[in-house]
Amino acid sequence: MQTRTDGRLVRGxxxxxxxxxxxxxxxxVDGLEGLSIGRLAGELEISKSGLFAHFGSKExxxxxxxxxxxxxxxxxxxxxALAVEPGFGRLWRxxxxxLDYSQRRVFPGGCFFAKVSHEFGAxxxxxxxxxxxxxxxxxxLIEQCAAEARAAGxxxxxxxxxxxxxxxxxxxxxxxxxxxxxxxxxxSRARQSVRTRLEAAATPGATLPWA
Amino acid sequence: MQTRTDGRLVRGxxxxxxxxxxxxxxxxVDGLEGLSIGRLAGELEISKSGLFAHFGSKExxxxxxxxxxxxxxxxxxxxxALAVEPGFGRLWRxxxxxLDYSQRRVFPGGCFFAKVSHEFGAxxxxxxxxxxxxxxxxxxLIEQCAAEARAAGxxxxxxxxxxxxxxxxxxxxxxxxxxxxxxxxxxSRARQSVRTRLEAAATPGATLPWA
DNA sequence: AAACTAATAATACGACCGTTCGTATAGTTT
DNA sequence: AAACTATACGAACGGTCGTATTATTAGTTT
Numbered sequence: 096m097q098t099r100t101d102g103r104l105v106r107g108x109x110x111x112x113x114x115x116x117x118x119x120x121x122x123x124v125d126g127l128e129g130l131s132i133g134r135l136a137g138e139l140e141i142s143k144s145g146l147f148a149h150f151g152s153k154e155x156x157x158x159x160x161x162x163x164x165x166x167x168x169x170x171x172x173x174x175x176a177l178a179v180e181p182g183f184g185r186l187w188r189x190x191x192x193x194l195d196y197s198q199r200r201v202f203p204g205g206c207f208f209a210k211v212s213h214e215f216g217a218x219x220x221x222x223x224x225x226x227x228x229x230x231x232x233x234x235x236l237i238e239q240c241a242a243e244a245r246a247a248g249x250x251x252x253x254x255x256x257x258x259x260x261x262x263x264x265x266x267x268x269x270x271x272x273x274x275x276x277x278x279x280x281x282x283s284r285a286r287q288s289v290r291t292r293l294e295a296a297a298t299p300g301a302t303l304p305w306a
Numbered sequence: 307m308q309t310r311t312d313g314r315l316v317r318g319x320x321x322x323x324x325x326x327x328x329x330x331x332x333x334x335v336d337g338l339e340g341l342s343i344g345r346l347a348g349e350l351e352i353s354k355s356g357l358f359a360h361f362g363s364k365e366x367x368x369x370x371x372x373x374x375x376x377x378x379x380x381x382x383x384x385x386x387a388l389a390v391e392p393g394f395g396r397l398w399r400x401x402x403x404x405l406d407y408s409q410r411r412v413f414p415g416g417c418f419f420a421k422v423s424h425e426f427g428a429x430x431x432x433x434x435x436x437x438x439x440x441x442x443x444x445x446x447l448i449e450q451c452a453a454e455a456r457a458a459g460x461x462x463x464x465x466x467x468x469x470x471x472x473x474x475x476x477x478x479x480x481x482x483x484x485x486x487x488x489x490x491x492x493x494s495r496a497r498q499s500v501r502t503r504l505e506a507a508a509t510p511g512a513t514l515p516w517a
Numbered sequence: 518a519a520a521c522t523a524a525t526a527a528t529a530c531g532a533c534c535g536t537t538c539g540t541a542t543a544g545t546t547t
Numbered sequence: 548a549a550a551c552t553a554t555a556c557g558a559a560c561g562g563t564c565g566t567a568t569t570a571t572t573a574g575t576t577t
Contacts, residue, residue: 110524124428128340133563144567145525153565204428213424216484217335217415227485259478260499266481267474273427274438288471295506321554343535355537356555364535 111149113139115163118156122164123204126214127157127222157222164207165229171196173236183249183297186240187304190261190289197269198282206269208233234258252296264288322360324350326374329367333375334415337425338368338433368433375418376440382407384447394460394508397451398515401472401500408480409493417480419444445469463507475499 117139122130132153136143150156176189197206204210208229215223241254250257268285272278290305297303328350333341343364347354361367387400408417415421419440426434452465461468479496483489501516508514 126337126339126425128337131564133565142526143565144527147566148525151566210424210428212481212485213421214337216481217421230482230485256495256498259482259495260475263474263478263499264471266478267470270423270427270477271441271470274423274441284467284470287467288474342533344533353556354535355557358536359555362536 110141110145111159114146114149115160118160119164119167119207120203122157122160123202123207123210125204127160127211128214130157130160132156154221158225161211161222161225161229164202167201168196168208171201176240181240181243182247183244183293183301184304186237186244186250187289187293189237189240190265191286193265194268194282194285194289197265197272198278205273206266209266209269234262237262249298249301250296251298257292257296260292261289264292321352321356322370325357325360326370329371330375330378330418331414333368333371334413334418334421336415338371338422339425341368341371343367365432369436372422372433372436372440375413375422378412379407379419382412387451392451392454393458394455394504394512395515397448397455397461398500398504400448400451401476402497404476405479405493405496405500408476408483409489416484417477420477420480445473448473460509460512461507462509468503468507471503472500475503 114135118130118135121135121138132147133143136146139146150159172189172192175192176185179185179188202210208226211222212226212230215226237258238254241250241252241257244250245252245254264285268281271281275281290303294303325346329341329346332346332349343358344354347357350357361370383400383403386403387396390396390399413421419437423437423441426437448469449465452461452463452468455461456463456465475496479492482492486492501514505514
């Protein structure tokens, strides 16, 4: 056994990390099915069998890839928002972080979850179920932030409805940015929609974060 | 050569139609890559080589599948709206038709174009380009309907911005309906968002189609 | 240094992929 | 009836897929 660091084997864990880092990038462009073990091993210049041994099955690799993507997503989108105190400001920061996450291509294929959720949306099985739970987490978080802002008296709007709409703007901007050349135009249009929607939802007289 | 009917060969054309009808359904669930020639031939109980001969390449099959899906889409969504006279009513009908098209699963995997646009959004090539052009058509149509309503004095809003937002509600409802159990809830929430947005955009005093 | 174990590699397998080829059939044209 | 063409078929190709088995390397422990 290797020297342990926090309960994980060093050598194997490093390989695993390297594999997953590459895997999320590939999957964000070509999907979790397009993510083939042979291709992944080829790009990393390791053996297919050695890579396979880390996961035991393709499905396990896919699930591990989603977990890895989720971690990156949390770092890029959720954490920056949680650093802001609850209320209108946090809600706005959350959406702003998301748009930034998509726009600056944290994953080369745009939002990882938009991609693979569409890939597995109409199927069944563990991968689908996992993606459903991540989606629930995400929408729940927006909703919770909206509810906090409402509790603070900064917002008058149904949190569920508002969360649906803000998330819709994000998703739609992400796809449009993949299909159009003028990426910046797409995102500034989305930001405009977000601002307008939040202004309409804000309690009259409340100070708006972008003002 | 077979007896001709309107310039098309009868026997071969029937097969082609049957293939494409099945192809769009498969692709809406498993994508245009998941759409394999062997599987398609198997389900239709015809030979793989015979099917292949109709298209000459996988990519041609994919393009033909998109064309077929576009026809179905136009019939289900665009035509019903064009039957309404230009203005606020047509714009509303267009969006309503779309939500209905997704909700009643004209394609078993939800919106065909949402699915395959995400599949090919981050790639390049003829399939990507075709999907881009279809997306442009669609958003252009919403925008045009909004512009007509504005010209008729029924609406005060930037058509581009409004089109982006309405389309976002549609796309987002489609995905959410694939990931959640409560499909009807999802769509009634989307309809609520559409109505509210259109009310805000309407010229004061205008009669609203759903009232 | 020997024993042990975790990590990686080599090799092979059957299944399916898109594609090609040669051939048979069926319907049309002359 | 003969020539021709569209359509479909079965078999096979090289390649890649996910997976299993077996061997080899590297690192730790004793």
